[in-house]
Amino acid sequence: MEAVLHLPVVPNVELVAAKAVETLGGALGMSQTHVEAASVAIVEACLNAIEHGGGPITVRLRDDDHAAKPCLVIEVEDHGHGFDPAKAPKNSPSRVLGSASKRGWGLTLIRELMDEVQIQSEPGKTVVLMRKYVESAI
Amino acid sequence: MNEEQIKVSSDLMSEGVGLISAAGYINNEGGQAIADAATGLIDQGCNTLLIDLEGTRIINSIGVSILLEILEKLMDEKGKLAFCNLTPTISKTFEIMGLVQYASVYPDQEAARAAFEGDTSV
Numbered sequence: 001m002e003a004v005l006h007l008p009v010v011p012n013v014e015l016v017a018a019k020a021v022e023t024l025g026g027a028l029g030m031s032q033t034h035v036e037a038a039s040v041a042i043v044e045a046c047l048n049a050i051e052h053g054g055g056p057i058t059v060r061l062r063d064d065d066h067a068a069k070p071c072l073v074i075e076v077e078d079h080g081h082g083f084d085p086a087k088a089p090k091n092s093p094s095r096v097l098g099s100a101s102k103r104g105w106g107l108t109l110i111r112e113l114m115d116e117v118q119i120q121s122e123p124g125k126t127v128v129l130m131r132k133y134v135e136s137a138i
Numbered sequence: 139m140n141e142e143q144i145k146v147s148s149d150l151m152s153e154g155v156g157l158i159s160a161a162g163y164i165n166n167e168g169g170q171a172i173a174d175a176a177t178g179l180i181d182q183g184c185n186t187l188l189i190d191l192e193g194t195r196i197i198n199s200i201g202v203s204i205l206l207e208i209l210e211k212l213m214d215e216k217g218k219l220a221f222c223n224l225t226p227t228i229s230k231t232f233e234i235m236g237l238v239q240y241a242s243v244y245p246d247q248e249a250a251r252a253a254f255e256g257d258t259s260v
Contacts, residue, residue: 015163036195036227043198076235081174097210102203105235109199112234113227132219 001027001037002062007046009056014046016075017059025062025072030134037113038072038132043108045076045128053078064131071115071133078126085119113138144168145193148175154182155254157247161193168197169204176208185217188250194222202235209240218242222250 003020006011018039025035042059049057060075091108111117115138116131144162151157156179162174176187189209207218220242224232232238244250 012163012165014198015142015196022232033169033226036225037230039196040198040231045197047200092236097240102206103197103200105203109231111235125218134183 002054005059005061007059009050009054012046012051014043015048020059021072021074024063028063028070028072030072030086030132030136031128034132034134034136037136037138038130040108041113041130042074042076042130045074045130046083047077048106049078049080049126049128049131052083052088053080055079064066066116068131069133069135073129074130075128075133076128079124080126082121082123082126085121087098142231146171146175149170150184151221151247151251152177152254154184155186155188156180156182157188157190159190159192161191162193164194164197164201164205166200169201169254173204175206176211177204179195180215180217182259186217186220186223186254187212187217187249188220188244188247188254190222190247191228192246195225197228197231199231202231202237203246205206205237206235209237213240217228220253222246238249 012045017105021039021042025038062073064071064073088107089104091105115133115136118129122128122133142163144160147161148158158175160173162168179187212219222244223246
């Protein structure tokens with residue numbers, strides 16, 4: 001089971017990706033809560049890709065049996081300048097409350113809501129790969 | 139989960155307590171619609187706001203950052219912010235982003251109303 005979406009930069013296009021997660025996650029037997037967590041994560045990944053990539057993005061979804069555990073694999077690819085994941089900001093409420101800028105939560109949310117996250121980034125291509133297990137503990 | 143258009147309504151629950159009901163995608167536009175409703179209630183003298191998110195299943199961090207601004211505004215005025223009818227994922231997102239450390243969360247409007255009236259059994 002696989003789906004590939006080439007998404008243009010139009011308002012709320014991230015909801016198209018979220019709908020795909022809902023459909024494929026449901027077909028895999030994921031709980032509604034796990035589907036919603038993966039949906040928020042893919043929304044954040046798409047918004048980051050659009051904001052930093054600047055152009056159309058590609059979303060790939062597939063099922064997998066990683067380590068003999070069924071899961072939904074999501075990849076979000078953009079073609080921006082790239083970044084060093086190790087230097088990406090880690091937000092916390094204490095850093096945000098009272099601050100003029102409350103942005104920059106995307107990667108933090110993705111890491112907290114998904115079971116595994118891998119980021120490969122170089123100039124011209126960034127891929128955020130996320131896994132959500134059907135029997136996720138989070 | 140096709141919730142592009144958020145529906146927001148506001149009302150007075152009791153003296154000084156405002157209710158905002160929001161159903162739909164909380165993105166920048168959804169968050170701003172809630173913020174506008176909050177400003178209207180604060181201008182009417184409410185310093186406690188309950189935001190009911192029944193019917194909201196997906197949010198993004200930009201929308202939640204606007205809710206953080208509402209929280210700050212109420213904290214500046216010694217007011218309180220509360221939420222009810224949160225899905226587990228929205229509750230977790232609020233926890234990650236710090237909303238639930240400073241705002242109250244109730245299962246539903248009735249539980250919130252009882253808490254506001256000082257009923258410690260909720």
